[in-house]
Amino acid sequence: MSTNPSSNPQNDEDEIDLLALAKTVWSKRRQVISITLVFMLIGLAVALLSPKEFTASSTFIPQTSESGKGGGSLGGLASLAGINLGGMSGGSEIPPALYPKFVSSVQFRKALLNAPINVEGLNETVTYSKYYEEVAQPGLLANIKKYTFGLPDLIIQAIKGKSEVTVIQTEEGDLIRLNEEEVKHFKRLEGQLSVSPNVKEGFVTLSFVMPEPLMAAQMTQYAQELLQNEVIAYKISNAREQLNYTEERFKEKKAEFDQIQSRLANFRDRNQNISSATAMNQMERLEAEYNFAFNIYTELAKQLEQAKLQVSKDTPIFSVIQPVTIPTEKSAPKRPLILVIFTILGLILALAYIFGSEFLKGVKEQWNEA
The missing domain is CATH 1.10.287 (Helix Hairpins)
Known part of the structure; x- marks a missing residue:
């Protein structure tokens, strides 16, 4: 007759612990449901009050002639005029991985602030900066966030007053002075404009997020042309x-x-x-x-x-794979996902609250017994 006394007591303790935890959750089920419902309502409010966002994108491939070919058929034609293209050395190629550096530059962002866009309901074209300074209205959720989480910043700004930020322009060595509004626009652009280079395949995807579909497409088109012009100017600077x-x-x-x-x-x-x-x-x-x-x-x-x-x-040629189109569906907010996340978060916090309360209660009882 064989016995295994070393394993049975441990399994019994695990089963007892699990049963005890289950009984605790069941006894506190009303609190669990209440906390979860509160977070579900918060998630529902966030999902409904979050402003709509539309994302437009474009994909293109930068192409340049190879310096080792000496111009191909162009070299033969030029040789008739007494010009030797074989001795011409082109500038170094600009890999797509460096394109985000162009987008993050101060000159590029300042140029984006002057991008013309058409706003629904307005008969005139406004710039990006004017839209967010005079036309755009922050939603209820943005105001709540501003006067709750952002209240310390508002108090600090009210005490210090308006300030200016100086940014060093490393390329030319000049100093660019930015006002407070431009700094806010720059922070917003960081979340709206995205440049994703594919180093392996050699293409670049550029996208822009705006509250309206037409505005998103216009900003994407403007940013794409501006980026390509910046790359061309940098690439041919030596030759120019x-x-x-x-x-x-x-x-x-x-x-x-x-x-x-x-x-x-x-x-x-x-x-x-x-x-x-x-x-x-x-x-x-x-x-x-x-x-x-x-x-x-x-x-x-x-x-x-x-x-x-x-x-x-040396002038690069950009082949557009996916042109800019006006988006037909919103990219945010994803209301079902927001509701699910808040529900799971509420359930986790409810269980943590119950188990934490039981743990503190047990510690207190042991302390009193001692």
């Missing part, structure tokens, strides 16, 4: 500087060449029948200056065309 420098030198040498050409033509007109050695020497000297200026002028003309081709070669 080289082009500007070459254009300035070309204009200078062209003016010098025209002057020397005019001097040589006037000298030839005045000395058609050259007989003296002095006139021959001056003629040769002018012709040498003309040939030298012509060679420099011709070489700069080639470099100018080469610089123009380099700018075109």
